[in-house]
Amino acid sequence: ETGVTQSPTHLIKTRGQQVTLRCSSQSGHNTVSWYQQALGQGPQFIFQYYREEENGRGNFPPRFSGLQFPNYSSELNVNALELDDSALYLCASSLDPAGVETQYFGPGTRLLVL
Amino acid sequence: GNSVTQMEGPVTLSEEAFLTINCTYTATGYPSLFWYVQYPGEGLQLLLKATKADDKGSNKGFEATYRKETTSFHLEKGSVQVSDSAVYFCALSERGSARQLTFGSGTQLTVLP
Numbered sequence: 001e002t003g004v005t006q007s008p009t010h011l012i013k014t015r016g017q018q019v020t021l022r023c024s025s026q027s028g029h030n031t032v033s034w035y036q037q038a039l040g041q042g043p044q045f046i047f048q049y050y051r052e053e054e055n056g057r058g059n060f061p062p063r064f065s066g067l068q069f070p071n072y073s074s075e076l077n078v079n080a081l082e083l084d085d086s087a088l089y090l091c092a093s094s095l096d097p098a099g100v101e102t103q104y105f106g107p108g109t110r111l112l113v114l
Numbered sequence: 115g116n117s118v119t120q121m122e123g124p125v126t127l128s129e130e131a132f133l134t135i136n137c138t139y140t141a142t143g144y145p146s147l148f149w150y151v152q153y154p155g156e157g158l159q160l161l162l163k164a165t166k167a168d169d170k171g172s173n174k175g176f177e178a179t180y181r182k183e184t185t186s187f188h189l190e191k192g193s194v195q196v197s198d199s200a201v202y203f204c205a206l207s208e209r210g211s212a213r214q215l216t217f218g219s220g221t222q223l224t225v226l227p
Contacts, residue, residue: 042217100213105157
């Protein structure tokens with residue numbers, strides 16, 4: 001049984017660019033949630049995907065978008081990057097949308113926007 | 115809206131000392147409460163949880179009791195170890211179809227030998 005993996009581990013972008021982050025779910029999990037963790041802060045919920053559809057969204061602008069694939073892996077896309085987008089991006093997979101207790105987090109992708 | 119307020123850190127303790135990290139919450143409904151731990155370079159790990167008032171969550175010597183009357187979920191451990199050094203997050207989740215977690219700002223714990 002593999003855990004949640006994310007790629008890349010680190011990346012650096014400049015303001016205005018676009019970025020795609022990837023997440024591979026825990027085996028058997030059909031739900032993926034994405035969180036943004038700014039330095040020294042707790043994670044903030046971006047959105048959740050269930051069976052390839054967005055199933056809930058936090059207070060993030062539309063330039064944050066996502067995809068979930070038939071194998072339940074997921075992507076987070078951020079357009080028109082801003083300096084404040086610099087953060088650790090975490091994905092978490094779970095058995096179902098209500099399965100917070102069965103949610104497993106990946107190690108995160110650290111994004112730096114210059 | 116929902117929010118979680120955590121004791122500010124960092125917290126530095128000697129090995130075998132008693133640990134308390136305070137957590138209070140505000141929620142519109144009747145949430146489940148969690149403590150997560152984040153070790154350097156690793157993802158968040160669920161440490162313990164409680165789903166209703168007066169429930170006590172426990173794991174690896176850590177405990178927290180869901181106190182509805184004081185809207186609190188303080189984390190305690192009787193004797194900390196160097197290996198407990200990490201960042202601890204209190205979080206809540208409301209019941210619903212998309213059960214997002216609302217986190218506190220985290221408390222850095224360093225345990226010295």
